[in-house]
Amino acid sequence: MDNTSANVAKMYKKYPYPFPSSKIKNVNELLNLFKFFSLENSFNFNTKNILDAGSGTGHRIINVARHYKKSNFLGIDFSDNSIRFAKELAKKNEITNIEFRKANLLEKIDSQNKFDVILSMGVLHHLSDPEKGLKNILSVLQKKGVLFLYLYGKLGGHERMIKKKIIMTLLKNKSNYEDGIKIIKKLQFDDLEYGWNIDSENEKERDSVIVDAYLHANEKLYDCEDIDSLLQNSGIFGYSIFGITTKTQGLLFSTELNLKENLKTSYSDVTRFFSSKFTQKFYNSLNVKEKCKIVELFYEPNGYTIVGLTKQMYDSLDPKSRIRKNFIKC
Structure with missing residues (x-):
């Protein structure tokens, strides 16, 4: 290993x-x-x-x-x-x-x-x-x-990574998870983003999520x-x-304009950004990779x-x- x-x-x-x-x-x-x-x-x-x-x-x-x-x-x-x-x-x-x-x-x-x-x-x-x-x-x-x-x-991880760098600079010893958790809570960095916001029912469960989000050894x-x-x-x-x-x-990820949603859930909807036929013309000229990039940037x-x-x-x-x-x- x-x-x-x-x-x-x-x-x-x-x-x-x-x-x-x-x-x-x-x-x-x-x-x-x-x-x-x-x-x-x-x-x-x-x-x-x-x-x-x-x-x-x-x-x-x-x-x-x-x-x-x-x-x-x-x-x-x-x-x-x-x-x-x-x-x-x-x-x-x-x-x-x-x-x-x-x-x-x-x-x-x-x-x-x-x-x-x-x-x-x-x-x-x-x-x-x-x-x-x-x-x-x-x-x-x-x-x-x-x-x-x-x-x-x-x-979307940019802000989290800035916070992680602040923590690691203060902590010096990257494997000192206990002090790292305390620093995160004192700095109020423990208001976690979507994806880490598991319904923790005790402090140990929450600490495990905090370590995964901010103190992970490699990502x-x-x-x-x-x-x-x-x-x-x-x-x-x-x-x-x-x-x-x-x-x-x-x-759910979509690159389509004027998407007809098949499921009762939220999709990425680029139509809200390209509301005019003029801008839609440019968007429609893109290939799939380019459209994915546009959705990502928005x-x-x-x-x-x-x-x-x-x-x-x-x-x-x-x-x-x-x-x-x-x-x-x-």
């Missing part, structure tokens, strides 16, 4: 995330992702083999597994502590269609099975080599498979160009930005949910679907 990975492992041993006492009902975002994708694309997540690459303490994937009981789930993580908590949580909730194993994403994944669905939510940006980690998890994706990623956003932030660079070299057929988070909300995401598709999975989706309209081939 390299030094960066070792430091991250030490951090999670002391401050596992989500904290083990957190209630499963408080971490519904992964389950909501499954539901939105299923509704939009008539995709059945039941009877699938599903891998969660970087499952942490298992709260999110256990919540999904109990709703899709006909599917088989595997959660892998490099933290012994997190795997132990995840196993205990699955047993406590009597979830029998999931197992957890220790694995390092920077090494070849030891699995005889291929997976229909692979998740790596909020994980790659903490690796010392995200590109290698992504290639390793894609090596076990089925020929008709789908990949879900969540990556931190560079534009990389992405914009559309960085995401494209990561995916273009991965071996996946192509990808779409499925959703974004901002400081205050989560949005909304300044602090996070991106990415959907990667194999060729067979791409061909199975409706050409008029939001994913196909936003699709960028690699």
